[in-house]
Amino acid sequence: MARPREFDEADALGKAMQVFWSKGYEGAGISDLLEAMKIARGSLYKAFGDKKGLFLASLKQYETSCIEPGLQLLNDKNIPNGAHRIQALLETVVTVVEDDNDRRGCFLCNTAVDQAPHDPEISKICQDMMGKMVQGFYCALKDADEHKDLDEETLQKKGMGLNIAYNGLRVMVKAGYASEDVRKTINTILAEFDLLA
Structure with missing residues (x-):
C-alpha cells in the first residue's frame, strides 16, 4: 500500500511557481526549489518526476491561479458591458505594481520568451x-x-490584438515603467480599440 504524501502538494507547487516566476527556469536551481517548497529531493522527484515536470505543473498552477480568474472577469455577465470587463482586467496590471510592487511581469509571457522557443x-x-x-x-x-x-x-482579430x-x-511592468505610464498606455489601448466609456 502506497504511503500518503507527507506534504501539501498544492502548497508546495504554489511555492515552486513563485521561484520559477522570479528566477526563470534556468535560474531556479533544485536547491532553491527544495528550500521554498520545504520538501526533500526524493519527494520532489516522486511527486513531479524531475525539474521540468515541476515546471510544467507550475505553469498549470499559474493557469489555475492567475489565467482562469482573468477569464472569469472577461466572461462575467454581471458586468453587462464587455468594455468595462476589459478595462477592469487591464487595470489589474497596474494594481499589482501599486499594491504589491510586483515587477515580475507575467509568468506565461516570461515562459513564452524564455523557454517556448527551445521546447515544443x-x-x-x-x-x-x-x-x-x-x-476571453x-x-x-x-x-x-x-x-x-x-x-x-x-x-476575433480585435481579441488577438487586445x-x-x-x-x-x-x-512594461517588468521593464520598470512607472505605474502612471502604464495607466496612460491602458487609456491609449482602450481608445484605440474604441472601448472608452
Whole structure:
C-alpha cells in the first residue's frame, strides 16, 4: 500500500511557481526549489518526476491561479458591458505594481520568451493558454456596447490584438515603467480599440 504524501502538494507547487516566476527556469536551481517548497529531493522527484515536470505543473498552477480568474472577469455577465470587463482586467496590471510592487511581469509571457522557443511542449502550452485569453477578450468584445455590430472575424482579430496589448502591459511592468505610464498606455489601448466609456 502506497504511503500518503507527507506534504501539501498544492502548497508546495504554489511555492515552486513563485521561484520559477522570479528566477526563470534556468535560474531556479533544485536547491532553491527544495528550500521554498520545504520538501526533500526524493519527494520532489516522486511527486513531479524531475525539474521540468515541476515546471510544467507550475505553469498549470499559474493557469489555475492567475489565467482562469482573468477569464472569469472577461466572461462575467454581471458586468453587462464587455468594455468595462476589459478595462477592469487591464487595470489589474497596474494594481499589482501599486499594491504589491510586483515587477515580475507575467509568468506565461516570461515562459513564452524564455523557454517556448527551445521546447515544443512548453510552446504548445503557452499557445493554448494565450489562445484562451484571446477567446476571453473575444467574449468580452461581443458584449461591448461599442462593438455590437461587428462580425465574428473582426471580433476575433480585435481579441488577438487586445491579448497582445495586455501582454505588452505586463512586459512594461517588468521593464520598470512607472505605474502612471502604464495607466496612460491602458487609456491609449482602450481608445484605440474604441472601448472608452
